[in-house]
Amino acid sequence: MKKVNWHFQRKDLAESYLQTVYQGAMSRIALLDVRRTGKTTFLLKDLYPIAIENGFIPVYINLWGEPESPTVAITQALNNTLSILDETLKSKLSELANSEVKKLEVGNNVFGKAIIEFSDKHAHKPSESELFKIGQLVEALFNKCGDKAIIIIDEIQHLASSDKFLPVQHALRTALDTYSDICVVFAGSSRSGVNAMFSDKDKPFYDSAFMIDFPRLGEEFVQHCCKTLKVHFNLEYDVLAINDFYEEIDKSPFWMMKLMTYLMAHKASLKEGTEYIKALMVQDGDFEGLKKRLRALDVEVLHLIRQEETALYSASIVDYLSNKVANEVTSSAIQTSVKKLKTMQVISQYGDRYYIESPGFIKYLEATLKV
Structure with a gap:
């Protein structure tokens, strides 16, 4: 039995972002949209592998991976990448990305729950040595990779969720400014949170990245999903009706894939499937x-x-x-x-x-x- 690839690849978009940060006037961009619109999937399944194909060394950091201590998330990701730079790069780097993809696919509610459950009371204020370590690791990455290093930081707005994380912002901004040839792609799921970081002149990340609205998947994504159902599972549905539902759920790939899973598992009618997903959304979003x-x-x-x-x-x-x-x-x-x-x-x-x-x-x- 062969695994079905549900992913709708956006290679051209990934290559355009890579070109922007490497050859453009500004080496840092911030991708903005709300939760569950496919940013993390895009970063891991499109941008990360395209970066490798083009000779870059990507470092993926998800700040919701360690919500109470983003310093740990940053240093672990840098350490993991640096530790394999002397090995067979392409396969080992792909393994790192695949481990993050598994977290996304096996527990695709985990990162959403992290921000809901995060409490400032449990936030860890980093020590001076922990902050110093960020600078050391960014320096080591630059020394090994030069301008072919690209750091991808997901859920960057989390650093603005607690005053205890302000020193982390200062340390990270200083390190990235010191080694400014390193390409950086930030992604955030709260426009107000990202705006608070990058547009406030009193904040460490002020004016440090060019902000871009992340484009949502359109009708071509719906057609891809319907084709996959038909080819691999012999299930055929009205593409226009599914596209109408996709519009109704504000073009959320997360909920679209939930619908695909339900239709595939239950061989259900489209009406039954959409009603189930709508009920799930009502419960999930309270x-x-x-x-x-x-x-x-x-x-x-x-x-x-x-x-x-x-x-x-x-x-x-x-x-x-x-x-x-x-x-x-x-x-x-x-x-x-x-x-x-x-x-x-x-x-x-x-x-x-x-x-x-x-x-x-x-x-x-x-x-x-x-x-």
């Missing part, structure tokens, strides 16, 4: 709990954000919302609502744009509130 905390104004603000409205405090929007909720609304009230939605992690903000953080939540509201 949609009912979130809904209970929302006022009518919060819901209307969410709908405006869904429609990509950015001028939330304009006079026309104030009038519009006053009519919608049948009550006088002020710009201050809208600001309070936006702050509340951010605190609930329902939305995030980057620049003047707002983003929905919970795939499928707006559709759930529309269905249950009949709006």
Whole structure:
């Protein structure tokens, strides 16, 4: 029995990012999008192997791997790579990536749970020797690889989740500035968190990377999934109907693959499969709990954000919302609502744009509130 490859490769995108950090004016980029939109899979299954093919030595670091001590995650990843540089590089580096892929596939909820369960109370403030070690290892990597080293740091916004991690930011920024020929790709699943790190002039990582919106997989991904079901499992579904569902779940590859697994395992109808996934999303995201905390104004603000409205405090929007909720609304009230939605992690903000953080939540509201 041959293993089925479900991965939809994005080789051209990986090569473009590699070219950007190696030949562009800035050797560091930060890829931004919300959780469960395929960034980690892309980093491990596309960017990492493409880097190896092009003669780079990649170091992959996931800061949610050690949420209470990101210093450990950084030093372990650098140590693991440095320890095999004198061996047969390609196969050994691939083994490192494969071990991370297994973590992703076997327990694909682990990294999501890490941030939910993370508590500042248990955060570890690194010692001076631990911070010094980061600089030593980055130096060793540069000495061995020069400008063909590429460091990939996943969930970079985690370093902004506790004041105890501020020294880690300083140590890492200093090391990367000292050896600035090293290419770096950051990835973050919270635009507001990444924005707080890279756009605040009082923070160590201020203006240190070019930020890029990570493009979501489109209809070609849906076609790939449907073709895989048909070729390997003799299961055929309406591609347009599955694409509609993919749009409904805000183009989340994570939930799309959950649907594929259910259809394959149960030989179920598409209706049964999508209903199951929607119920799973409601439970996983605590949609009912979130809904209970929302006022009518919060819901209307969410709908405006869904429609990509950015001028939330304009006079026309104030009038519009006053009519919608049948009550006088002020710009201050809208600001309070936006702050509340951010605190609930329902939305995030980057620049003047707002983003929905919970795939499928707006559709759930529309269905249950009949709006």
